[in-house]
Amino acid sequence: MLGEPNQLPYKNLRYRKHHASVPELERVPHHTENEIRDAVLRQVAAVKSEMEQTRALLREQSKECLRLYSKLNSLSSIDRLPAEIKTEIFHNALLPVSNLKNFHASTGRGGDLSVTPFSLGKICKGWRNFVWSSPLLWTNIHLCLSKRRYESQTTLLREWLSRTAGCALSFHLTAVASEPLQTWILDPPREILVAFASVSTQWKEIEFFIPDNKDCFDAIFVAKISLPLLTTATVRLLGSAEEKKIDLFSMAPQLSALHLYPTFYLDMVTAPWHQLREFSHSESTVEEIHAFLHKAPNIARCSFHNIDSELILNSRSLNPDLFDRSPMLEHLEYLEFSFCSINTRSTRILGSVKLPSLRELSLSGPYGSLWPILDSITTPFHSSPLLEKFTLGGTISSDHDLIRILEKIPSITDLCLTFTTSRHELLTNELLQRLCPPHENILLPNLRSLTYHGPTSLNSNMHLLRDVLVYRSRLGQSASHATEYSEPRTSRIRSVTVITADELVVGPDIQHGLDTLVQDGLVLSLTSTWKDRFGA
Template identity: 25%
Template sequence: MSTTCPLCVYHLEHLDKSEKETCVSPGASECQHSRSQPCDLCCRFAEGEQRIQEAKAALLRALDDQRELGSELNERNDLLLGKLPVELACRIFQLSVPPSLTLAEFREQLTVNSKLNFTSPKGLLKLGAICRSWRRVAWSHPQLWSDIFICSTPKIMSPSHITFIEEWIHRSGELPLNIFTELKDQFTENTYLINTLINTLGTVAHRWALFYAFSSLPAVYGEQLALQFRRATNVQGFALQTANQWGRDAWGVGFAGRGDNLKFLYLSGHQQDVTLKCRNLTHFVGEYRTIGECVNVLRNAPQILDCTIKSTLDHDDRPASLIHSIKSLNLCGSPDILQYLELPSLTGLVLSELPKSDSFSDVVLPFIVRSGCQLEAFTISRQTDIIDDYSEFFRLNPSLKYLELQPHYDCEWALSRLGELLSPHVNSSDQILPNLRSLTYVWTEIPSHIPWPTIHAVVQPMSSQPNVVWRPLTEIHFVMGRMLKKPEEFLHLDDLERIQELASQGINFRISAAKPAIDVIQACREYQRRLQESGE
């Protein structure tokens, strides 16, 4: 392959190495840079580059002048805010931007969605860009700057980003900080700035209140963040999502001593099996974690109340751990971790996406027997093949008050099977679900009509009790799992009459659609009323 000058495309086979390195001229029939003499075309090219740079600089100066003039014009036309007390102006600004996430909202988003919905700070930045007086108000109000959002990669990160983050932190005063970061792996020469960013956040680690980190960066950055986390003595909610083995050796040290204020912990990805003692931890979410690590976290958190485990990774022969404090457990995927737990205080259990096997009878039922717990709420979702095991499960949990079924495919089969299980036991001493108060059923597919025979098969055994023990069912709720077109036309007049009959029995019968969020029964009643008024 021939070697050419990068600009003038002159063939360089006959030049030596030093001449090739200096050859950058465009368009000459003979590369004159080999004789240290630029050609005319090269000179004109360089002059054009110079004019472009001068034009860019002039444009930037003109834009700066225009912004200054716009700011001055806005300030002259500010007839209200500039006359208000600073405290009131700050309050107006505070109401104009999205509120900070609370610990409960932080926990709920990560538990339900496994991700955090970032709130863009653009609205806040626009407030400071209006004029000088608005900027003085915005920059002097620390409450506006207590949330820090960082979504970047080494490819686009620059020193100006670090400076901007430092200024943001300075404007937040000494308030607790909510820090949300997404750092993605795209390597360039700017990777050193990730170290600078982590160190910058580490300078205020004692002010971290909520911290969320999602990263696909190499392990060295995880180790550095873990060392900064050691200083986060006041953090209440911490979430870490990684796409690789991120700082395996450092996180065991990083979590040491974080038990005083940490109340919510979310771990997803592949870190080391971390043994940490969290005296005040009340909620834990583990996703793609080992069973051993999840059990260790629960065993060392004496105040733990709620636990969500998704897609555990390993199995072992460890004995079951007795944990008295847990009241709510949410499992997604394999329930094998139940083989290593004994939860006598458990009152709420959610199972979803169980594998199509005997896992319910082989794992869940022995866990209930071993724990001796009395559930009050039970949800099982996206299942089709374990309905036959409900009978024994219900007998083991006579205290059950709230039941939610979310089958994966069918609309009616699981509900009708439940009616069959309940019907034979209405008048027997071995009554199933004697304390049931609420039944929720999610229709995965929208039915063409309301299956009233099936509904009555469920309702009548629950409500028409000739014996002394009366099942206190007060609510039946059906949820449309898919978008419902024209929800106001879903029910007919005879459907509304049947619903009214249930209401006369003291049962609140509800049908709601998730997309759009609407009360279907109320929409149908309004629609029927309009039809009657119009005479149609």
Template identity: 25%
Template sequence: MACCDWKVIALSQLSYTSYCTANGTCSSCKELSALEAQIHGTISNLQGLLQRHQSKKTELNHTHSRIIQRLPPEVMSTIFHFCSPVTFRNQLESERYEDVFASLYLGGVCRTWRHLAWATPQLWTHLVILRPFFNRPERVSLVLEWISRSKALPLSIYVSVYENEKHIDGGPPPSHRPLLDALSACSARWRDVDLKIPTHFLRYLFQRVHDLDRIDTLRLRPGITSRREFRLFDGVIPSPHRVVASGLLLKQLNLDWSRVIQAKADDFSVEDCLELFRCAPVLEMCELVEVGYSMSFSALSPFVHENLKNLSFDSIDTGEDFFSAITLPNLTHFSYDKHGHRCDNPALLPFFLRSTPPLQKLELLNVEFSFEDLEALLQAVPTVSHLHLTMSPDLYDHDERKQFRDPFLRHLSQSPTDILPALRTLEFSFHVYDHVELPWKCIAGIVAPLLANDDDPRCRPLKTFRHESSTSKFYIRKT
């Protein structure tokens, strides 16, 4: 029968200072010593009873538990494994780490589960280290124990700490180094690594690694871009498949780009972007964010990249120098976003005519085209099945009973399929600064002519229309 009326026994009263002038030989002191001996004996007996009580509860759990408790350990271990974060990369992007600590939650259920969780190395392959872990020696031992439980399996590691860059020459503070040393000691097992730490932390860490052969994904995000001359890797050079770099220059990233198939880079110049493509011949997907101005006063050397299929280009400039130099004959997904305010035609037409890519999805955001320029551009990419444009702010005046004022939509709805014959998805969004609302009554007038009779040989296979503004979204799909 369970005991519910537990009382807290305070043992602090056992601590006292004796002022006996007879050095504890008086009768009262002798009696007190005898009582203390009995108390210590009782405490020892109680500890033994509690251990037996715990063991008996474990036995009862096996005797009376549900079926899950009677499963073989190897089956339970497999079930536990499904609790581990299989989408660790996505969690790192959203900075949600709850599932990473599933092993601790499982171990807190009962002794059997704890022993089983501790003995399942797959539960300990994801490690998240935040700022409180640094400069606390006891946390270093916890990290070492966590790593040891993963045995020899590959590790996914996320480290995030913000420190002032003023100590860059001296490296990280001494109090922070034991944890970085613990991480470098297991570098041979790094697989997915996301380091959101200052530049001098990165340099200290990579100077001490001894093996990076297992790295698949490498995210380096120091936050503040350093213009200092240095090479991040010293001796051991990683050769990952996926790279994310934010706050670092290309010349500082002296990694092996020959196996990189996916890359994201912030704040690169046009020259750095082109050099990245030259260094990464098997690159298939690339996201370039806040691309800067070209530093060259002469035309850039042209370059053809045969493998790139997906390119997202976000620039503070028009990017004309970049698109004048690059040719991408196998591009299937292309997104162009003029960072900040809208601009005129970024001269994409020559790029498309030169590349003749089998483009499937085209996004042109924060770009203002004349109807003639947009028509010519879309005629150069007839394979596009998904088009996403930033909507003109005067579109809100459209009415379901009036003719479209927007010439592109009017042409798209009334003309044969001389442009976008394969269009299946049409998507519009307002620029964030326009604060324009599209009345719901306009939707039918915009969409109905596009969803023409399927028997018409001139009909586009349009199935989906999407619209998004700062305060509303809607989605229409033809069935």
């Protein structure tokens, strides 16, 4: 009992001490918290002010750094060059057409790593000022149209053209290969063509396509009034211009090269044919080609692709009198005919035209067993004494027909035969025997280079090939060789290339002989794709 009173006061004391602290906290003045908050805010404001001052100082220091860099750049060798030389250096850096295929690359949105004036302008302020004020650096324009970037490309083209200051322009307009060209017929790039036509007096070299659309024709043909600087033009038509009169180039006094693809009807095209030096066309007819050769007396290089001998133009373009004339194309040095169909009308393509300066000829088509037609086509070339390079491709029935063509053009020095679709084996013993003794009438006495691509029977005639190469490659090496192997009228062969899908088997003795010829300087390549075909 006596211990109980002592315990109670102890418990009460602990209780009182515990609650005694509460009134002390409650006695902290409320206005002290506000003062602390205000003090912290003042400190934050002071720090922000100091940060702003630091940023301002950094901006000034950055400007000073740029000024110093600019001064440093001005001390570089290129910036101390005369403006003309500096312009030439920059212009050469921009030039090659292959480096500027994708005009949209200058926007930084994809494409190749082309060098454009915009790229040079990013180097430094001094370069940018120089490039922006040098019209010559903006005269090569390569625009690859894209539906996704069309609006930005239109804006960029206008800005680009504004910097050309009347200089002669090289303009190349293409389209992204992954987008169907048909989309440009349905939704044509009229704004681009209008901008393009607005500087037609500056055109020097142009390459562009025109969708078969009235708005596009109206947009581009406002340029036909005058083309005083134009020298080279390449136009691709998306669609057909059969009923459209094309006289865009009639007022081009310096035009020397014209390329039209693929469905232009030549009787509907007006151009200064008499002054052309280079011309190419696709999907032509026999009548169109014959008429062209009669009205282009100064032509030097001429190519016709996908010639359709079965297609006959209507009477508006036919002039029977032309086939009775014998024009002299004294400047023509290169001629290419690529047929997609062959018939007797093909023989009228040249008629009796004279080609005294012809040096290179390329013929391809499905000749097959139609040797008389091919022989007639090649007849005018028999009197071309300078003809040295001859390319023949497509199909042909036999070496016998091939020999009859080649023996009429003895001036050939470089021969390329491509018969990849032929079902007949060529390079047989009949042809090989004609290339070396003991044959008294040696074929192609001036031959220096032979390239053959097609089916062969070389496996059974490999020894003949070796004999031909031994005879032809050792001519003129020494007096003894000349006495033993050669005749004065036969040239030394320097290069032979054979590519075939057939298997080639070369025995050790023949291989040794061929290796010896290679060591003596003959460029020789025998390639078989037989393993690739059969997965061996």
